[in-house]
Amino acid sequence: MADLLGVAVLGAGHMGADHIRRLDQVVSGARVAAVADPDVERAKDAVAGLAGVTVHTDPEAALDAPGVSAVLVASPGPAHEEALLAAFARGLPVLCEKPMVPDSAGALRVVEAEARLGRRLAQIGFMRRYDSEYRRLKSLLDEGSLGRPLMLHCTHRNVSSPAGFTSAMLVDSSVSHEIDAARWLLGQELTAVTVLRPASSSGAPEGLADPQFVLLESEGGVLVDVEVFVNCGFGYQVRCEAVCEAGSARIGDEHTMVVTARGSAAEEVAQDYLVRFAGAYDREVRAWVDATRRGEVTGPGAWDGYAASVVAEAGVGSLETGGRVRVELAPRPALYGR
Ligand SMILES: NC(=O)c1ccc[n+]([C@@H]2O[C@H](COP(=O)([O-])OP(=O)(O)OC[C@H]3O[C@@H](n4cnc5c(N)ncnc54)[C@H](O)[C@@H]3O)[C@@H](O)[C@H]2O)c1
Numbered sequence: 001m002a003d004l005l006g007v008a009v010l011g012a013g014h015m016g017a018d019h020i021r022r023l024d025q026v027v028s029g030a031r032v033a034a035v036a037d038p039d040v041e042r043a044k045d046a047v048a049g050l051a052g053v054t055v056h057t058d059p060e061a062a063l064d065a066p067g068v069s070a071v072l073v074a075s076p077g078p079a080h081e082e083a084l085l086a087a088f089a090r091g092l093p094v095l096c097e098k099p100m101v102p103d104s105a106g107a108l109r110v111v112e113a114e115a116r117l118g119r120r121l122a123q124i125g126f127m128r129r130y131d132s133e134y135r136r137l138k139s140l141l142d143e144g145s146l147g148r149p150l151m152l153h154c155t156h157r158n159v160s161s162p163a164g165f166t167s168a169m170l171v172d173s174s175v176s177h178e179i180d181a182a183r184w185l186l187g188q189e190l191t192a193v194t195v196l197r198p199a200s201s202s203g204a205p206e207g208l209a210d211p212q213f214v215l216l217e218s219e220g221g222v223l224v225d226v227e228v229f230v231n232c233g234f235g236y237q238v239r240c241e242a243v244c245e246a247g248s249a250r251i252g253d254e255h256t257m258v259v260t261a262r263g264s265a266a267e268e269v270a271q272d273y274l275v276r277f278a279g280a281y282d283r284e285v286r287a288w289v290d291a292t293r294r295g296e297v298t299g300p301g302a303w304d305g306y307a308a309s310v311v312a313e314a315g316v317g318s319l320e321t322g323g324r325v326r327v328e329l330a331p332r333p334a335l336y337g338r
């Protein structure tokens, strides 16, 4: 194993601060060496109490800081391409939050840059692949006793959306998780997307198309429907039911303590992803640190990030017209296998 990984964290907002805590307190084998955020006070707050961390406003200065041997990108999606290319130029391994790059042309530039290097450096933060329930579902589908999957029914609800969240982001930020999970669970590429708009909720900000109903088609003829509702107000709920030829399997029902009193039973509902997917983020970052120290990339990579961006972009096109949009992927470089 290589020495302790010195991680530069780019972006010290919700996810960046949580990953900094995780690297410091949960995962062994790594330490936070540098942090960059244009909001320097945010960066300072996120690393308060940590020794040996340099604080920057310029992301590239953080990459060049002493002791940095890997990068964790947790800035907003539109900043990811520049961060990934800067990491590649320095030969630094990267864990980049989803979406890898929201626009498909930028995502393809990242794939092409990594393919030119001839070795994989990027892992994309599709943490559902590390969630214990999703992993059980994947094992069951792979083992085959339920027969061929025919449909996936998915629900993705957030209590509220952050300021600046757009109608397109329901697809290219939120549903990017279902897009990746469907590709991974089925082992198939997605070929077409249709996005429909039910009446918008009065709980959503003015002008936001929320909820949306997304229909994904796979190359093997599987249909994947996703209800995405990011201002539902009542809980963070992520569910997936696989319907197969010989049975079905569902994950994501709440499994917390049930309290029965005064004639009714109540179960707590998680209010955000940091709670619902806490274990998944821990396993994701631990796996990334371990693989990076061995000089490997084992998680979802740049091709997965690219494929998700192309499907999401087709979905945003469909959101505008209501029509079905076909997905056209560029040829897959040999670096990413079949
Ligand atoms: N995997 C998940 O479940 C999950 C959950 C939430 C967010 N995310 C992703 O994480 C990323 C960050 O989301 P967030 O909710 O933490 O956002 P946030 O707005 O809370 O934080 C983003 C931070 O990045 C900083 N920033 C802006 N431009 C920057 C740049 N060029 N370099 C470095 N820092 C920059 C901002 O000042 C801000 O502090 C997004 O890509 C988002 O989609 C993933």
Ligand SMILES: O[C@H]1[C@H](O)[C@@H](O)[C@H](O)[C@@H](O)[C@H]1O
Pocket: 158, 173, 174, 175, 177, 230, 273
């Ligand atoms: O960026 C976040 C994050 O990816 C969450 O996991 C998802 O539930 C939200 O909808 C999205 O806005």
